[in-house]
Amino acid sequence: MIANEKAFGFQVSEIGAGFTWSINSRENRLTPWSNDAVSDPPGEVIYIRDEESGSVWTPTPLPIRETEPYTIKHGQGYTIFEHLSHGISQELLQFVPLDSSVKVSLLRLQNRTGRKRQLSVTSYSELVLGFDRSQTAPFVITEVDDKLGYVRARNPYNNEFAERVAFVATNADLSSLTCDRKEFIGRNGSPKTPAALARKRLSGRFGAGLDPCAALQTVIDLEPGEVTEIVFLIGEGESNSEIEGILAKFRDSNAVKESFAEVIAYWDKLLGAIEVRTPDAAMDTLVNRWLLYQSLACRVWERSAFYQSGGAFGFRDQLQDVMSLVYTKPGIARELILIAAAHQFKEGDVQHWWHPPSGRGVRTRFSDDLLWLPFVTSFYIQTTGDVSILDEMVTFVEAPLLVEGQDDSYTLPTTSTETASLFEHCARSIDRSLATGTHGLPLMGSGDWNDGMSSVGNGGEGESVWVGWFLIKTLADFEPFCSDRGETLRAKTYLDHIDDLKTALETNAWDGNWFRRAYFDDGTPLGSAENEECKIDSIAQSWSIISGGANPQQALRAMASVDEYLIRRGDGLVLLFTPPFDKSSLSPGYIKGYLPGVRENGGQYTHAAIWTMIAFAMLGDGDKAGEFFALLNPINHASTRAGLHKYKVEPYVIAGDVYYEPKHIGRGGWTWYTGAASWMYRAALESILGFHLQGETLRIEPCIPRSWRSFEIDYRRGDALYKIKVENPSSICHGVAEVRLDGELLSLREIPLVNDGQTHQVLIVLGATQNP
Secondary structure, three states, rough: EEEEEEOOEEOOOOOOEEEEEEOOOOOOEOOOOOOOOOOOOOEEEEEEEOOOOOEEEEOOOOOOOOOOOOOEEEEEEEEEEEEEOOEEEEEEEEOHHHHOOOEEEEEEEOOOOOOOOOEEEEEEEEEEOEOOOHHHHHHEEEEEEEEOEEEEEOOOHHHHOOOOEEHHHHHHHOEEEEEEEHHHHHHOOOOOOOOHHHHHOOOOOOOOOOOOOEEEEEEEEEOOOOOEEEEEEEEOOOOHHHHHHHHHHHHHHHHHHHHHHHHHHHHHHHHHHHEEEEOOOOHHHHHHHHHHHHHHHHHHHHHHOOOOOOOOOHHHHHHHHHHHHHHOHHHHHHHHHHHHHOOOOOOOOOEEEOOOOOOEOOOOOOOHOOOOOHHHHHHHHHOOOOOHHHEEEEEEOOOOOOOOOOEEEEOOEEEEEEEHHHHHHHHHHHHHHHOEEEOOOEEEEEEOHHHHHHHHOOOOOOOEEHHHHHHHHHHHHHHHHHHHHOOHHHHHHHHHHHHHHHHHHHHHHHHOOOOOOOEOOOOOOOOOOOOOOOOOEHHHHHHHHHHHOHHHHHHHHHHHHHHHHHHEEOOOOEEOOOOOOOOOOEEEEEEEOOOOOOOOEEEEEEEHHHHHHHHHHHHOOOOHHHHHHHOOOHHOOOOOOHHHHHHHOOOOOEEEEEEEOOOHHHOOOOHHHHHHHHHHHHHHHHOOOOOEOOOEEEOOOOOOOOOOEEEEEEEEOOOOEEEEEEEEEOOOOOOOOEEEEEEEOOOOOEOOOOOOOEEEEEEEOOOOOOOO
């Protein structure tokens, strides 16, 4: 996943396939997206042809795979393909500049033979300019700018993107081109054997009524040992003048290299703000590079991956994603909080998801969506100290209310004339969530965190135990802001509601050895020992700890039950619940449509598994916290040949789920596009390493495995660097004996942070607590 802040990017796999998008990765694809795991058909290809022999090949493994090896390097913000065949060394670098809506492909060729070679290089891109090529192809119009030598394309029927212009270009002298896919591929042909490359030149066809593509061909001569570089560009702009500016810059290979250096520097700075060194090298690799990259590039910017290309903002989804960015990019977190607030209805509920730029989206009865606004806002303020965000004025949206029996509606809401502070937006979310059912628990609606439980409470009577815990935590975190602003009635209401929820949860949610998950509309319990399926669900247990609201004895017993029933150490899994839904009479919703043991239906749903890890860390069990992090770490899933063939997906990014289906136990499911990446980062940094930023102060309160003798954190705060070393001479899990800053013992555990351009040494010694 490679993208930038300008909402432009592309997806690429190890075989070279992928797609390019602009503004919205679903609604405005420039080239085709596919999630065909078998053939992975390419929509963008660079072909090389030997003009003497007629041999055709590609520098990527597809569509023409050769016997010679390929090396593929994925980094933060780029991918490089390396291949040597036909006596030609090939290196293809692909990236998106920080400041432009263009994908750059820099192809470097070297003649490794002792004779002169003549090659043609052809860039081929199937054009979509919308959602699906089969639907948009009849409307795409291509044209050629003879003066500047590039192809423009537009789709006047592409809704809110109709005025935008796509372009394909190269810095090399064009020998021929075509915009006719039928001509290039040939009748009944394929990208593996394109008909056009059996001919000397491309026809030059362009215009309307074609099966649209953009194929640009150039011919080069290479002396023995000679190296040449060719730049190919595909992008989109609002006008021809914007496009011409992009072409003027990126047709210069030196400018391309400078831009690539800027990309590398950007990610190094962002990912280098916090660097950890622990006894767990696999943890270091994820925390220092890949988790934040996955959260920002894929989840926040691209909102697309191989398994889903949504393009939409999810209200709860992207709010959780930016929580991991508060330490390195707090401005992005602040901006997205305000964007989310602007998608709240004046009645207090919110859009479950919406498509930019228009805001078309879904209004639902989900009970947790709206609460993520005050939850994340509170976390942002506690971490950054930026309480001013509460005074930001934000509009609401308006749309018809859902009628009785209607679970959702897809609409284009209007912007309300009513405006309120972010504080009021958060408060309305909470106020709307205070209604309870017959057991004194929050109403579940058409789903809480688990969307698949869509029929548990959509009748209006079902109750959610998990939302009860989540609401306690949200109320406790947000109430101080009410008191500070003189909202005494709201503050009292929230505190009273916390007490009521605690009582109801202790009395009506306890099942004997763990907490139930919910109650159906008819009062039937879910997540109970009396159920045939879904007897115990992890999130009702983990959030009893995370919320801080549970009876301590019940919470401890509940987590012991999680360890007993949901941890599958032999398979390396932490299950969401067990047994999965299959044949019982329970009708919880569309979750039952998943195979037993797959995704939310009783497999490992990594998002929830991380909450389990956080809960054990909060209990002070660093051994289990470290063990579960290792269980969830994809690097460990693929660290052996047997594990690699079982796991089957990328070992450097988090998978949203891992199967517990008997024939595929341990197989990774949905990768990249999961909010688990953000939570995994927070779990490692905050829950295990104990990194707690509070405005201008820092607290380090680890909960680590006893076997760890020490670990280090480098924290760059503006121009200052804090080099933190934590020593564990007593081999304990938690407990801080002393804190020293630049050699001086601190009477308090809070480390004052200053942006003084200096390097500061921090020493934390674990042991029996000696200072408050």
